Amino acid sequence: MSTDTETCNIEGICELSGGEVVISDWGNCKVKLLDQEYLVVGHCDVPMHPFDVCHIGGNEVAVCVNNLDERRELHFINISKGKLVTARKLSFTHSCYATAHHGNKLYISSYTALYVYTMTGKLVKKLYENKSGDYTVQRIAISNDGKTIYITNDSNHQLITLDNLGNKLTTLTNVKGLCTFCYYYYYTSPDLVRPYGVHATTAGHVFVCGFDSDTVLQVDKDRRTKLATLARAQDGVYGPYAFFFSRRTSSVIVGGLKDTLLGIKVR
Missing domain, CATH: 2.130.10.10 (YVTN repeat-like/Quinoprotein amine dehydrogenase)
Structure with missing residues (x-):
């Protein structure tokens, strides 16, 4: 404006x-x-x-x-x-x-x-x-039937799945390590660094964005592994905070830093 x-x-x-x-x-x-x-x-x-x-x-x-x-x-x-x-x-x-x-x-x-x-x-x-870090319950999403809850844990680079009683079902973790030769940090999944926004569609698809990796990903139905990287920095993703799947346009709408709203068509 x-x-x-x-x-x-x-x-x-x-x-x-x-x-x-x-x-x-x-x-x-x-x-x-x-x-x-x-x-x-x-x-x-x-x-x-x-x-x-x-x-x-x-x-x-x-x-x-x-x-x-x-x-x-x-x-x-x-x-x-x-x-x-x-x-x-x-x-x-x-x-x-x-x-x-x-x-x-x-x-x-x-x-x-x-x-x-x-x-x-x-x-x-x-x-x-979860008191293991400062941002362990970052964003939340709920499945259409209300039985499953998804949480991004920014502090520990995780996507956590709970049932509606609060019991942990699965954890998708991006492990951070230190290279002993060059003393640089590395990640086992470089496409999911600092998971931030998470969204569950009415059809049961789950998407998550990596704030530091500038990515939007889809994960499988049991939330244990990545299915696909939908967009990266070269596609216009920059510091993604939040996103939403629009059934009307079959698009993932991504928002974040730099006055940017990005629409990604999903097939």
């Missing part, structure tokens, strides 16, 4: 039922509405940096607004005729960094733990926790 004063770093992406795309612009503290041609047609300001965004239903989205101890909030925004209006918000005692919605439950990441809440903000339970 011409009024933006900072780079548009896209931290979250979701799609409305009508095909419009909603993104969270971390740098400018805005939530933006894009039409089907990905042009900005509406926006609203939020009081602090917005992170993840998810579609709740109809024309409502939920956006994580987080800034250390000052704000730990989830803002519910209604969208109508290009106008974005914050209808209500929930406040938490922990960080609110990523969110997913399934059924009548909200799933909230606090960087190191995954919590389940009701839609009114009542804590149901802490589903999972």
